[in-house]
Amino acid sequence: MAERASSGPPRGRRRGSPDTRSAILAAARSSFAEHGFAGTTIRAVAASAGVDAALVHHYFGTKDELFLAALELPVDPRKLIAPAVAGPVEQAAERFLGVFLTAWDDPDIRPSLVAVARGIMDPAANRLLSEGVLPVVIEPIGVALGIDRPAERMPLVASQVIGLILMRYVLVVEPLASMPRDRVIATYAPTIQRYLTGDLP
């Protein structure tokens, strides 16, 4: 329940208490799942958690960052991807697959990523991918790389990467599950590179 402080804001809203942060995150997760990314506002999350919108901004920053916090990723995908974005765009696919596999092949990180992937692929959470993960995580990679038409090309990249994740890590299908990292990169880099910078219809 809400804690009231005599010097606090009006309307019975909660101030920062030890569990305020987790109450905001829980409200954010419910809202993103129920209303999608586009249908979620900081204001509505704050109201649902019984706090001021300013407190949500204070804890989490923008809606993008609240979304990433609600996903509970074990790594910040934007930091993870940074080395892939830096460098010539002609080898971006190799670098991208490299940092990507480094995270997914890490036994400390993989279980959390598999849980997140299952959540994203859950039909009940459809809009998390289309409205949240694509614009917040995936399309900015294309923008940072300076490719043309990133909003068209990055979903193609996502369609191959998601299939690879599903086969190699979630469903653990051979020979992909045991394929050495370098071979995975050499197998998939031409596909990803064409989607990033190649001729498309």
Added chain:
Amino acid sequence: MAERASSGPPRGRRRGSPDTRSAILAAARSSFAEHGFAGTTIRAVAASAGVDAALVHHYFGTKDELFLAALELPVDPRKLIAPAVAGPVEQAAERFLGVFLTAWDDPDIRPSLVAVARGIMDPAANRLLSEGVLPVVIEPIGVALGIDRPAERMPLVASQVIGLILMRYVLVVEPLASMPRDRVIATYAPTIQRYLTGDLP
């Protein structure tokens, strides 16, 4: 419960009754889900359904065919794929994507296919894909096409097709969900064709 017939087989096993077929299918679905494709035998399915193994063979033929029946696909994937297999292997990817999109874009068939896809991607049914769908449905396409190393190449094809299915039909992510059929084919055919017949590491 089992019906007994005085002239029937011993050990109280059921003979063909109106619901025997559905009892066998239910037992098969449980066994494939619990023990995987490789861990399921006709004999065990028959015992679980309370019938003779010969009756399972009579109704469903081989274990492959029992598996396809248990998947309850709205179309027989082997018949669907037949036109894709006939013809020069150099254009197999285009033909494959063509018949594939014809089925998935059909509003009468799509809902059942989406339901099957969700079942296959369900982590609880992991082994349905790796032990059942790959060897029974997907790898035979590569064998029929006469490509080399079909057991290595067809999972690559599956990794791209599954990602496309997930984005276009299950999660309905734009621009893939609304992309015209010919453009989907032109976009993905080079990827699939390389996995089928191209140079791989």
